[in-house]
Amino acid sequence: MKTKQIPWHALGLNETKERLLADFNRGLDEKEVLKRQKHYGKNAFESKKQFYYLTLLWKQIKNPLVFILIIAALITFFLKEYTNTIVIFIAVFINTAIGMIQEGKASQAFDKLKSSQKKFATVLREGRQKVIEAIELVPGDIIILQMGDRIPADSRLIEGKGLEANESILTGEWLSIKKDPKAKIKEEAHISDKNNMVWMGSLITEGWGKAVAVNTGSKTEMGEIAEVLKEGDDVITPLQKGIKHLARFLGLAIVLILSFIFVIGIIRGEPLIDMLLISVALAVSAIPEGLPAAVTVVLAIGMERILSKGGLVKNLNAAETLGSSTLILTDKTGTLTKAEMNVSRIMTYFSENKEFENREHKDRLEVLQMALLASNSFIENPEDELKEWKIRGGPMDKAILMASIEGGLRPVEIFKKSPRVDFIPFDSERRFSASLYKNPGDDWRIYMMGAPELILGLCDKIYAGGKELKIGEKEFNLLKRVYEKETSSGARILGIAYKNIKEKSFPHDGEEQKKIFEKMVFGGFIGFHDPLREDVPESIKMAQEAFVRPVMATGDYAITAQKIAQEIGLMTKGGLLLEGEKIEKMSDQELENIVEKVDVFARVLPHQKMRIIKAWQSKGEVVAMTGDGVNDAPALKHADIGLALGSGTDVAKEASDIVLLNNSFSIIVYAIEEGRRILDNLRKIIAYLLSTSFSEIVLIGVAVILGFPLPVLPAQILWINIIQEGFMNFAFAFEPKEKDLMKRNPKTKSPKKILTPKLKKMIFIVTLITSVLLTALYFFFINYFSYSIEKIRTIMFAAISVSSIFFAFSFKNLKKPIWKIKIFSNRYLIFAFMTSLLLLLTSLFVPILQKLLSLVTLSFSEILILLAFGLLNFAVIETVKYFLFEKEIKL
Secondary structure, three states: OOOOOOOHHHOOHHHHHHHHOOOOOOOEOHHHHHHHHHHHOOOOOOOOOOOHHHHHHHHHHOOHHHHHHHHHHHHHHHOOOHHHHHHHHHHHHHHHHHHHHHHHHHHHHHHHHHHHOOOEEEEEEOOEEEEEEHHHOOOOOEEEEEOOOEOOOEEEEEEEEEEEEEOHHHHOOOOOEEOOOOOOOOOOOOHHHOOOEEOOOOEEEEEEEEEEEEEOHHHOHHHHHHHHHOOOOOOOOHHHHHHHHHHHHHHHHHHHHHHHHHHHHHHOOOOHHHHHHHHHHHHHHHOOOOHHHHHHHHHHHHHHHHHHOOEEEOOHHHHHHHHHOOEEEEOOOOOOEOOOOEEEEEEOOOOOOHHHOOOOOOHHHHHHHHHHHHOOOEEOOOOOOHHHOOEEOOHHHHHHHHHHHHOOOOHHHHHHHOOEEEEEOOOOOOOEEEEEEEOOOOOEEEEEEEOHHHHHHHEEEEEEOOEEEEOOHHHHHHHHHHHHHHHHOOOEEEEEEEEEEOOOOOOOOHHHHHHHOOOEEEEEEEEEEOOEOOOHHHHHHHHHHOOOEEEEEOOOOHHHHHHHHHHHOOOOOOOEEEEHHHHHHOOHHHHHHHHHHEEEEEOOOHHHHHHHHHHHHOOOOOEEEEEOOHHHHHHHHHOOEEEEEOOOOHHHHHHOOEEEOOOOHHHHHHHHHHHHHHHHHHHHHHHHHHHHHHHHHHHHHHHHHOOOOOOOOHHHHHHHHHHHHHOHHHHHHHOOOOOOHHHOOHHHOOOOOOOOHHHHHHHHHHHHHHHHHHHHHHHHHHHHOOOOHHHHHHHHHHHHHHHHHHHHHHHOOOOOOHHHOOOOOOHHHHHHHHHHHHHHHHHHHOHHHHHHHOOOOOOHHHHHHHHHHHHHHHHHHHHHHHHHOOOOOOO
């Protein structure tokens, strides 16, 4: 039952402040925060894994095949076949234990991934802004909200400017809701009408504001929903669904085959109980019941490896799709460059005009201060020493603040003297940010920063030598040449402007807002240098060799983008550069016609990225796209793989499939490589499981149809099943990548199609060779030796086990023979091999197991012969594989 909570939306701000003992201007102090954390707990939902091991156990037991085994065990018990009863229960126990280990390994990997998804919040504590982990938030904390932020807790708004929030996560309504801190709301109002509140998990889509946290963790609206969803099933990905469909199809086919064998056996006079048990045992052996768990383990291990390189995979779908990516649509800043912005030049009218080159002036420092006031950075701990300062904000904002400090300005004093009263954050469609400050007189001053051509175009005056001069054609052209020259050298340029106004805040109306930014005073340009990442040229080359095409889509200038693209090897000979202005004039069909010729898209807006993605997808490309802004979210969602920068907005991260924690392009290439390795290893597991199963079915089916005694007993098949599947298939999850992995063309196959024609051929070869040799061995002993049936069954039990253990190595590489690969490259497979052999020898020589499995002792020479048989089977498979797959095969 939902606990009745305080109707914060119906309370006035003063009452809210009194109830929370909050300070809206200063925030909480650290001692009070610790006290409240003890009382309220962490800002997180309670874990649903209260009965972790019992849950794992139940997931194994509820498998229908395990139920069949348990029923079979009960039948044998009532028929007083106690040996088979014991063996079946041992099989159930071992299979369950192995399944729990596999599921546990996957669960641990997913937990590690979840713990890496840290969320942060900007709060006001002890009068200063701080960035903290959202989990540390407490009721009474004052939260600073900006466009692109995800709300960290249910909060009552204190103030806001043009604030809008997307609350679809709670209401299902995709339209953003306008927020009003002063709104008076009735207590019984619906959640979507409480527009003086913001809710945990919702997104700020416009404006900025300040709010006080009222509920955290499980007490939030999201927390209440999470409580209901605690017992929900885990999401199953399309590949896992496909594997389950494959298992069901095989199960149906095998049931039909077993029914046929069962009827033949009864007609031949075999005891009913033997035929019933052999049918059950064959079913367990034939159906790859461990496959779904193995798939989960392979994907989890792959995701964990990508995380170790700095890529946070948010869902299994991404891990499946990575290997099929054919095109990377990448931004420039932060992905190809280091995002270590530093101010390289400050350019004013006087500094760039030769007529004034010998004149003393302070324009550069004043322009730097204008940029500081227009920026959105802050110092979290100004009371500490300079070297300990934590500077928060975007890359360019932080660079401006650092340059201000180095230039002798005192940001703390400047911000204290001139508190900001309104702010419009940077938006890639808008292409500028603006701050409003109170002047000493009766007016207010706007400081504006953005794209140089936009800022210059809005200005009719220039600030020069402490005066405001009229901009004529001569001055305009000079300044235009300045920023064009800088951008052609690869620099990032921002224009700075200001204007005095009488309004106390920015208008919310688009037309009114547009008017207020007319007739600005131009201050100057600030140039930034962002060095290229050293590993980018090599990563670009790797991607191209892997038949994955890198394409740049940036908001930067064409000259800058082209220079960097050429420097890193992204721009091919004859490749085109297309600007956003031209894209805007093109129809979708025209864009599709030219898109394959374009290597660089420059000055593109977020909505144009969506069109570019669609154009590429219409050509059959599987597109991975990087993005970081709020407006990049739709394109990230539409791409086959959305890649958000770790430094990007919460909205972008939410829309993405993978978060690049350190923003590096090389992570994308590694993730694609890992995705291909995942698909490779899944194929190896499936091929191995199906080959072992089909070999046993053929052997027993032929024997029963021809009227011979059963080659192996039910208990023996169950034990073989444990040996060959319990350890060997799990080991393939750790198989290292093949040498040619990043030399394959993903367009030559369907990555999601697990059973490719070549893979089917491999399964057929292994099944045919193994079943023919096993059947020949069985008939040889039956017809030419006077051994007891118990001894022949012991020989066949060992022969089946040895064959499956040895030919596992044939699946290490589905194209090359064993002598052309590194056989010891997977230590887990070697361990599984040794363990399986040990279990086989244990079953052959330990008396209690001999009795349970109806086995007899074999001589040393007989064991050597059986080992030779396993090696012979393995050698024949490898020889046939060599002649069939001698040429390069693209699986």
